[in-house]
Amino acid sequence: MSLPHAILTALLEKPSSGLELTRRFDKSIGYFWSATHQQIYRELGKLEAEGYIRALPPELHARGQKKSYEVLPAGRAELARWTAAAQEPKPMRDTMLLRLRAAAVVGTEGIQADLRRHLDLHRGQLAEYEQIQARDFPPERSTPEDRLRHLVLRAGIDLETFWTQWLTHALAEFESMEKGD
Amino acid sequence: MSLPHAILTALLEKPSSGLELTRRFDKSIGYFWSATHQQIYRELGKLEAEGYIRALPPELHARGQKKSYEVLPAGRAELARWTAAAQEPKPMRDTMLLRLRAAAVVGTEGIQADLRRHLDLHRGQLAEYEQIQARDFPPERSTPEDRLRHLVLRAGIDLETFWTQWLTHALAEFESMEKGD
DNA sequence: GTCCACATGTAACTGGTTACATGATTGG
DNA sequence: CCAATCATGTAACCAGTTACATGTGGAC
Numbered sequence: 121m122s123l124p125h126a127i128l129t130a131l132l133e134k135p136s137s138g139l140e141l142t143r144r145f146d147k148s149i150g151y152f153w154s155a156t157h158q159q160i161y162r163e164l165g166k167l168e169a170e171g172y173i174r175a176l177p178p179e180l181h182a183r184g185q186k187k188s189y190e191v192l193p194a195g196r197a198e199l200a201r202w203t204a205a206a207q208e209p210k211p212m213r214d215t216m217l218l219r220l221r222a223a224a225v226v227g228t229e230g231i232q233a234d235l236r237r238h239l240d241l242h243r244g245q246l247a248e249y250e251q252i253q254a255r256d257f258p259p260e261r262s263t264p265e266d267r268l269r270h271l272v273l274r275a276g277i278d279l280e281t282f283w284t285q286w287l288t289h290a291l292a293e294f295e296s297m298e299k300g301d
Numbered sequence: 302m303s304l305p306h307a308i309l310t311a312l313l314e315k316p317s318s319g320l321e322l323t324r325r326f327d328k329s330i331g332y333f334w335s336a337t338h339q340q341i342y343r344e345l346g347k348l349e350a351e352g353y354i355r356a357l358p359p360e361l362h363a364r365g366q367k368k369s370y371e372v373l374p375a376g377r378a379e380l381a382r383w384t385a386a387a388q389e390p391k392p393m394r395d396t397m398l399l400r401l402r403a404a405a406v407v408g409t410e411g412i413q414a415d416l417r418r419h420l421d422l423h424r425g426q427l428a429e430y431e432q433i434q435a436r437d438f439p440p441e442r443s444t445p446e447d448r449l450r451h452l453v454l455r456a457g458i459d460l461e462t463f464w465t466q467w468l469t470h471a472l473a474e475f476e477s478m479e480k481g482d
Numbered sequence: 483g484t485c486c487a488c489a490t491g492t493a494a495c496t497g498g499t500t501a502c503a504t505g506a507t508t509g510g
Numbered sequence: 511c512c513a514a515t516c517a518t519g520t521a522a523c524c525a526g527t528t529a530c531a532t533g534t535g536g537a538c
Contacts, residue, residue, distance in 0.1 A: 122396050123497080129403040139517055152398040159498065161519060186517070196407060203403045204411025207396055209419055212460070215303050215388055217333040217453050222310040222384045224449040226377060230385025238390055264478050268405040271474055272398050275467050279393065282463050286456050293452055297445050304525080320489055340526065342491060367489070 121202075123163050124172075126153045128191055128199045131173060135190040138164055151249075151276055164189060172198055220290070232294050239287040246280035249273060302383075304344050305353075307334045309372055309380045312354060316371040319345055332430075332457055345370060353379055401471070413475050420468040427461035430454060 130141055130149055141164075142157040144150075155163075167173045172195030176188040191199075216238065223231050257270045311322055311330055322345075323338040325331075336344075348354045353376030357369040372380075397419060404412050438451045 121497095122394075122399055125403060126399055129399070129406055132406045137517080138519090142517095149399075149402065150392070152393055152395050152402075154392040154394065156499070157517090158500085158519080161517095165519095199403055200407040200410065203400045203407060204415075206415045206418065207400075209422060210396070211331070211335045212333055213303075213335065214333050214456075215391070217456055218303055218307055218310070218330075219384045219388075220449055220453050221330065221333075222306060222380055224446045225310055225313045226381040226384060228449070229381070234385075234387045237387065241390060265405045267474060267478065268401055268409070271471055272401050274470075275395075275398055278463055278467060282459055286459060289455075290452055293448060297448065302525095318489080319491090323489095337527070338489090339491080339528085342489095346491095 122153060123155055123159060124167055125199055125202050126155065127160065127163055127167065128172065128195050131189055131191045132196065132199070135176060135188055137186045137188045139186075140188075152272070167195065171195075228294065228297075232291065235287055235291055235294070239284060239291065242280050242283040242287065246277065246284060249277045249280060253277065303334060304336055304340060305348055306380055306383050307336065308341065308344055308348065309353065309376050312370055312372045313377065313380070316357060316369050318367045318369045320367075321369075333453070348376065352376075409475065409478075413472065416468055416472055416475070420465060420472070423461050423464040423468065427458065427465060430458045430461060434458065 126145075126149055127141065130136065130144055136144065138157065138161050141160050142155075145153075145155045145160070164173070168175065168189070171192060173189045173191050176190055216235075219231060253270075253273055257266065257273065262270070307326075307330055308322065311317065311325055315325075317325065319338065319342050322341050323336075326334075326336045326341065345354070349356065349370070352373060354370045354372050357371055397416075400412060400415075434451075434454055438447065438454065443451070
């Protein structure tokens, strides 16, 4: 039940059409909750039917016509309720860890190349986050809202840092195993 | 397409019945790939139909009778193929980060209690991992298989460490905001 | 004999993914 | 006027979740 709330958040930050939302999900919000345009259109329809959002005036909403939405009071209330409600953390699910466990049984043939590739990808993501940090969060005092958003970005930075370190460590372990250490 | 491979790995480590697998998923493998018994039974059926596994002899497999499976050569080959194949890392999806982003818009009322609760949960998980590490991976030299499994466990430890640190930091940030800093 | 735990399963639903369809607008 | 791009959508599928069903064997 998170996608509708991700959309409500995005629309509160700025009323948008489906495609604009899709683009914004490819950027900031999508960094921790990704969504495709099909998901977004489907969800916008539901949210409108439930009375949480409404389409903005321009009433010629045929196919190919932009259709922008804004959040209604009921939508804001629902988002506030959801944000404050207790939720269980989801158990993690990571394919790479699973593959490593499998490699302990069927052999490590071929997995190293993909570990190296993932390391590059995570390094790239880390660089991107750090650029955003430098651009959007200068060290001066800032509003509480900014500090919350910075907190979220820092989680992304720390997570990518963890992955690059762990993958580096894993590759070193592989090398030392090949040397017969 | 990861659950079937998780099951193949578990069955290679030790042939098991559906319920035994379920219990083992609640422990070690489930730490990074959880599954319910319904998922497991469904998947066991598929894997058997595809010729990757087979039921062990005791042929009286009515309801209520234990039915154990072992991996066939085709299953091992498929697992080796999957392990070595390149895969894209899945974009992360974390509800707590999303909630924090939403809190920047609708207010932080009530979210702190759940941050504290999550901190406790992650601390507990971390303690559990560290216990497993102390029990199963003493500092002496070990087999390559052990080193791979230790690598996986260390990912879990480092991830839980990250979360406890980040949540601690987040709570401190909230406190300093309340003080009007 | 009845109840409970063990063990295997079915059915319905939800959320996410992939592939495709369709109309409108713009640049050449 | 044609192709590319913008913009909105439909349909089918797949994986994971929740609720429930059914049979067996042992404890009392």
